Amino acid sequence: MLEIKNLHASVQKKSILKGVNLTIKPGEIHVLMGPNGSGKTTLGKVLAGSPNYIVSKGQVLFNHHDLLMLSPEERARRGLFLGFQYPVEISGVSNIYFLKAALNILRAQQGLKALDALDFKALIQKKLEILEMDESFLYRSINEGFSGGEKKRNEILQLLIFNPTLAVLDETDSGLDIDSLKHVAEGINQFHHKDNGLLLITHYQRLLNYVRPDYVHLFHDGKIKKSGDYRLVSHLEKLGYEKALTRELA
Amino acid sequence: MSNTLLKKMTRQAYPLGFTTAVESDTVRAGLDEEVIRLISRKKNEPSFLLTWRLNAYRHWQTMHEPSWSNLKLNPIDYQAISYYSAPKSKTDGPKTLQDIDPEILRAYNKLGISLEEQKHLSGVAVDAVFDSVSVWTTCKEILNEVGVIFCPFSEAVLQYPDLIKKYLGSVVPYRDNFFAALNSAVFSDGSFVYIPKGVACPIELSTYFRMNAANTGQFERTLIIAESGSSVSYLEGCSAPMRDNHQLHAAVVELIALDDAEIKYATVQNWYPGDEKGEGGVYNLVTKRGICRGKNSKISWTQIETGSAITWKYPSVILKGDNSVGEFYSVALTNNYQQADTGTKMIHIGKNTKSTIISKGISAGFAQNSYRGLVRVAPQASHARNYSQCDSLLLSDHCGAHTFPYIEVRNSSAKVEHEASTSTISDEQMFYFQQRGIDTENAISMIVNGFCKTVFSKLPMEFAVEAEKLLELSLEGCQG
Ligand SMILES: Nc1ncnc2c1ncn2[C@@H]1O[C@H](COP(=O)(O)OP(=O)(O)O)[C@@H](O)[C@H]1O
Numbered sequence: 001m002l003e004i005k006n007l008h009a010s011v012q013k014k015s016i017l018k019g020v021n022l023t024i025k026p027g028e029i030h031v032l033m034g035p036n037g038s039g040k041t042t043l044g045k046v047l048a049g050s051p052n053y054i055v056s057k058g059q060v061l062f063n064h065h066d067l068l069m070l071s072p073e074e075r076a077r078r079g080l081f082l083g084f085q086y087p088v089e090i091s092g093v094s095n096i097y098f099l100k101a102a103l104n105i106l107r108a109q110q111g112l113k114a115l116d117a118l119d120f121k122a123l124i125q126k127k128l129e130i131l132e133m134d135e136s137f138l139y140r141s142i143n144e145g146f147s148g149g150e151k152k153r154n155e156i157l158q159l160l161i162f163n164p165t166l167a168v169l170d171e172t173d174s175g176l177d178i179d180s181l182k183h184v185a186e187g188i189n190q191f192h193h194k195d196n197g198l199l200l201i202t203h204y205q206r207l208l209n210y211v212r213p214d215y216v217h218l219f220h221d222g223k224i225k226k227s228g229d230y231r232l233v234s235h236l237e238k239l240g241y242e243k244a245l246t247r248e249l250a
Numbered sequence: 251m252s253n254t255l256l257k258k259m260t261r262q263a264y265p266l267g268f269t270t271a272v273e274s275d276t277v278r279a280g281l282d283e284e285v286i287r288l289i290s291r292k293k294n295e296p297s298f299l300l301t302w303r304l305n306a307y308r309h310w311q312t313m314h315e316p317s318w319s320n321l322k323l324n325p326i327d328y329q330a331i332s333y334y335s336a337p338k339s340k341t342d343g344p345k346t347l348q349d350i351d352p353e354i355l356r357a358y359n360k361l362g363i364s365l366e367e368q369k370h371l372s373g374v375a376v377d378a379v380f381d382s383v384s385v386w387t388t389c390k391e392i393l394n395e396v397g398v399i400f401c402p403f404s405e406a407v408l409q410y411p412d413l414i415k416k417y418l419g420s421v422v423p424y425r426d427n428f429f430a431a432l433n434s435a436v437f438s439d440g441s442f443v444y445i446p447k448g449v450a451c452p453i454e455l456s457t458y459f460r461m462n463a464a465n466t467g468q469f470e471r472t473l474i475i476a477e478s479g480s481s482v483s484y485l486e487g488c489s490a491p492m493r494d495n496h497q498l499h500a501a502v503v504e505l506i507a508l509d510d511a512e513i514k515y516a517t518v519q520n521w522y523p524g525d526e527k528g529e530g531g532v533y534n535l536v537t538k539r540g541i542c543r544g545k546n547s548k549i550s551w552t553q554i555e556t557g558s559a560i561t562w563k564y565p566s567v568i569l570k571g572d573n574s575v576g577e578f579y580s581v582a583l584t585n586n587y588q589q590a591d592t593g594t595k596m597i598h599i600g601k602n603t604k605s606t607i608i609s610k611g612i613s614a615g616f617a618q619n620s621y622r623g624l625v626r627v628a629p630q631a632s633h634a635r636n637y638s639q640c641d642s643l644l645l646s647d648h649c650g651a652h653t654f655p656y657i658e659v660r661n662s663s664a665k666v667e668h669e670a671s672t673s674t675i676s677d678e679q680m681f682y683f684q685q686r687g688i689d690t691e692n693a694i695s696m697i698v699n700g701f702c703k704t705v706f707s708k709l710p711m712e713f714a715v716e717a718e719k720l721l722e723l724s725l726e727g728c729q730g
């Protein structure tokens with residue numbers, strides 16, 4: 001469903017992505033690990049179409065369409081979801097109003113009729129239970145005053161409501177306490193099925209105790225340096241990125 | 251917000267800009283005593299009113315346009331304007347709907363306002379003012395039953411001269427300012443409301459002002475009197491055709507609340523704002539003031555200002571009665587080259603008086619938006635309280651937001667609080683919306699609506715939705 005070929009991108013004239021190649025098929029879970037500043041977040045944002053980044057080379061196919069030609073909102077409507085590493089606060093706009101508006105846009109795209117307030121409430125209630133989120137979050141401004149963990153849970157809430165075909169989750173497991181981590185993992189597992197794809201950007205093995213990846217990639221200096229199955233994770237945790245990389249390059 | 255989002259400014263849609271072909275009785279352009287006598291004669295006014303008009307005119311001639319506001323306006327040629335234009339009717343005022351020019355009925359229908367009794371918004375009485383005169387008032391029977399008077403100002407002058415004599419100019423004297431003096435000299439019509447003692451007006455009252463004729467000014471006058479223990483909610487709406495030159499609108503509104511009375515006054519102002527280059531548009535120079543004369547009385551102003559090339563308006567409350575309450579809730583949206591200089595004055599005179607000011611200014615394009623407010627606490631106003639909050643939202647790099655809060659406190663027991671904020675929509679916020687499938691236009695309107703929520707919630711229900719739509723329209727084309 002996603003095919004990234006030799007992708008190069010830069011921000012403010014600084015080259016960040018330097019030839020990324022990655023293919024994700026329906027049902028697969030991929031994990032991207034790598035040192036800070038290596039360009040993982042950049043990859044997610046470039047895929048989602050952030051106007052801050054300039055793609056200089058390469059191609060991305062999403063369900064056989066040229067992804068890079070589409071506007072960010074069009075990419076989202078076609079089923080690409082990015083769970084942000086640092087979800088932004090938007091004051092004055094209530095979470096529930098935002099979620100309902102966005103869901104109904106997606107539904108319109110799929111030829112479904114808009115959910116009214118009651119149907120929407122019923123749908124969201126179930127998702128809140130999975131994440132053990134209090135209903136009061138719905139009536140607060142988007143992410144405003146949310147703790148780090150609450151922001152991440154709010155991203156997973158959206159993942160469950162919008163039910164995209166491909167989700168890129170950028171360090172959604174960072175900064176979570178043990179219970180929150182469990183709920184986030186539970187949400188990810190609820191979301192995942194044989195027809196959708198997942199790209200998890202993470203630093204920690206602990207999420208992978210709950211979510212079993214098909215592939216693990218080591219990202220460094222703007223490209224994938226090594227790929228393997230889930231055993232690569234424990235290898236990386238043992239050695240650290242630097243040693244693993246020097247061995248790799250040696 | 252950065253250039254990437256707001257580079258392209260396209261023509262703003264103004265769907266209310268149509269003109270209506272009606273036969274009008276228009277007085278020659280220019281202003282002198284003869285014109286004032288002519289207007290007064292056309293309306294069969296009692297002599298006290300003519301005298302008052304002439305006094306106002308003579309005083310006006312000694313005055314100058316105010317220069318202290320933050321506005322840039324082209325000089326107004328007061329001799330090029332016609333001060334009276336009325337659609338021709340068969341006799342002296344229409345007796346039934348059939349007597350009204352069908353073109354006018356059609357014009358109001360286009361604006362979404364039906365003057366036919368069965369079809370009007372449920373629970374709302376409408377007074378329709380077309381250019382200089384009121385053409386029709388609905389729901390008269392329901393109001394008669396409880397003794398509420400809601401009629402064109404010119405009719406009130408003839409039928410209730412004592413009330414007019416007593417209250418006209420009692421809150422806004424003609425000497426008050428340049429435009430109030432001009433209005434006092436030449437005003438042609440408007441609405442009059444009288445709520446008797448102890449009556450809660452059973453329906454919303456509203457006036458819809460429509461400026462149609464070219465090169466005319468609209469100078470209406472509204473007077474609302476709420477007797478002891480009464481209450482009323484009133485809404486005015488306004489629109490005008492698209493014209494290349496600037497049209498002048500200089501209204502005066504006076505509110506009087508006696509003991510325990512409450513007046514809620516809401517405005518949805520959508521006069522033609524001019525085109526995207528700043529050509530044309532209405533000069534909206536208005537004096538609105540209420541007095542809480544009685545104890546425990548309350549006056550609340552809510553305004554949604556999206557139209558006009560220039561808005562100059564400070565709906566104010568004089569808190570004279572002990573324990574009286576004044577409120578001002580405002581959304582002023584300016585796009586393209588629109589300018590708004592608006593705010594309020596809260597004058598605390600009575601003891602334990604309380605005022606609240608919530609002002610939300612939104613600027614896009616090259617617009618300038620100023621909040622100007624005065625909170626004055628007189629020496630005798632012990633335990634007066636004021637809370638003011640002024641928030642600005644900037645939607646382009648070329649627009650401006652300015653806040654001028656003036657605070658004068660002469661009583662040490664007063665508590666006055668002022669908060670202000672300025673925000674923009676960041677690229678990161680916009681991307682968050684887009685990543686969830688929401689395009690920039692919808693994102694802006696969601697943020698703007700969120701920004702204005704506290705003010706919208708003060709509008710009568712039927713109009714809160716209208717106001718949201720209006721903001722969306724006014725912002726159309728304000729993204730890249
Ligand atoms: N908007 C930006 N402006 C300037 N530099 C940026 C911007 N976004 C990312 N970078 C830089 O790009 C590099 C990669 O960042 P990022 O993709 O966030 O890495 P990671 O997610 O792997 O930690 C870093 O050096 C970062 O400072």
Ligand SMILES: [Mg+2]
Nearest residue numbers: 040041042085
């Ligand atoms: Mg990152």
